[in-house]
Amino acid sequence: NAGVTQTPKFRVLKTGQSMTLLCAQDMNHEYMYWYRQDPGMGLRLIHYSVGEGTTAKGEVPDGYNVSRLKKQNFLLGLESAAPSQTSVYFCASREGSSETQYFGPGTRLLVL
């Protein structure tokens, strides 16, 4: 039982490049979330999903897209990366009957 895993762990992008971050969970959780963590700002919700095939915007969705084609995976896409998207990205999941979110180890993204 690996819990929540994230790929890649670290990535450097040039401005304008695109990439996809992958989050996978093996706990059969219904809900999945993408956050970004910036110094002094805590965690801010980008997008989330309440089930396979559904997504919703969070607090800071601009510049990101997501997809939840399979229950266990939640993908975060950056179509045209900007330096302001330099951050640490965390994925989390939870089951429907519990409020506790389980976090992945994070992806550190640097946009030059």
Add this chain to the structure above:
Amino acid sequence: AQSVAQPEDQVNVAEGNPLTVKCTYSVSGNPYLFWYVQYPNRGLQFLLKYITGDNLVKGSYGFEAEFNKSQTSFHLKKPSALVSDSALYFCAVRAYYGNNRLAFGKGNQVVVIP
């Protein structure tokens, strides 16, 4: 909209002394409240939560937190701090009736001095 305030950037405490990390919240209606801890270069780990019931909640690693509705607070406490408790602590809140989203505070760095 829900929000959390963690007023102190850093909390310094000597090993063996009591540790308190403060959190106040704002939410419509009854809250779900959480504490998470983050060790360097790691994801967040769940410590404890208040959903309903007893205002004093006990969690992992000897931590506890007290829900105070009149003061809209949910302070995290540990009677005797360890050096290994040095980490970043986040408080989070969600409205009981509302969206499925947590609002996190900015975090408090706890430094336990040997």
